[in-house]
Amino acid sequence: MAIVLVAEDDADIRDLIIFKLEQTGHAVTAVGDGLSALKAAREQTPDIILLDVMMPGMSGIDVCRELRRIPETAGLPIILLTARAQESDVATGLTAGADDYIVKPFSPRVLADRVHSVLTRTRA
């Protein structure tokens, strides 16, 4: 079981991710924008963070960059959620310090597997 922070402004996707991750035994905290994600990450120190790239206020890439800059969140595993049309953002995201990325539309099963795999890798 891990504590997962999900930052996603689309309610459908957010609810689906929460459902899937809770079903697989994780505890999930969800927020709808980048600034809230940053605040939640600092306050709760989750085990892993899922960040949507396109969010109001602060993009997922900016949040990722900021989290890597702050010592207490610098080592947290981060997965980016990106739309197919923004695949060019993937390189930017990985450069910003993300550990993995998931392209939307996404398979909830694959998402859960990726979370598991990144957690296993980073905990090893």
Added chain:
Amino acid sequence: MSTAQLVSLTLAMLAGAVTLLGLVIVTGRALHRRRTRRDARLAADFRPLLLELTGGDDDIDEPLRRLAALDRRRWRAVEPSAISLLTKVSGHAHAALVSLFAQRGLARAALRDLDRFGAVRRATAAHVLGLMGHTEAAPALAGLLSDRSPEVRAVAARALGQIGAAEAADPLLASLAAGGGVPFHLVAQSLIRLGPGARPALAKALYHPEAAVRAVAAEVLGLTGAVETARVLIGVLAGDPSGEVRVRTARSLGRLGTPVCLEALIHATGPAHPHAVRVEAATALGDLGSPRAVPALCDLLGDPQYHVAHNAARSLARLGSGPAMAVLAETVAERPGTTAAGHAWEALAVLDLQAGQLRRPPTAPVS
């Protein structure tokens, strides 16, 4: 009846009509609000079932059965959420929703709606069929590419791409001809989604009488990495009467990146070719990623046409290999004051900026 009485009566009737109209509007809005609230409540009630269906593993039979059995009123409340989710999920979750829609008879209804008088109904039906990937709808959707409504044509083009039936390539390409009823980028995106099955139609379209069709075909072949068509594209680059087609072909050859593309692109940078083709060929030589392009790009640094020289320098920087970087550095050092040195310096400065560094201006002034 006197005139005064007539005016009074008319005013009274007008006031009555306005009051009645006001009542109808207020009642209509109140009913609409009530229905929206009720639908939102119903949708919220059934949202866990939808999430269970899309987020579940193999145990989706129960949510599927319950959602498929919803009465009309409840389904009307749930349907927008279900369609919205369909656009956001893939794989098993997408298949589960499609299965639900099939059980609800949504595909059949949408196929019927493709012939409706209202453009919104036709567009919505095309959208749903595309999201469902309903292969049987492809011929009917191809027919909508010449629909009287531009919105319907656009939705139909996108839906054909989502369905991914290779036989849609011909009608999609044909929709570009004669002024084109569908925006180019939508047709191109859909053709890309059709995958390798569309390549024979795309290769044939390189000889279409309409330049717009040839241009999109050339572009899509490059974007989809159709390396087997490189030689055909080389022929198009050399001999197509349209500059636009040749520009897109040059771009595609750069994307394909096979060795046979190199000579054709070097040739296309020659002074006999139109400016736009030379500019694109200079960029494409960088896309190839081959060190064999370095000597040709080096020669282009001093080209009198600004954009040709500029793109050649950027291509050398993109190649990033030892010889390419050496050419740029040597040009800055050994040809100070020339435009070639200016282009080379700018390309190196951009690379430095990307690495978070600021390059110092050259000591000699750049003309």
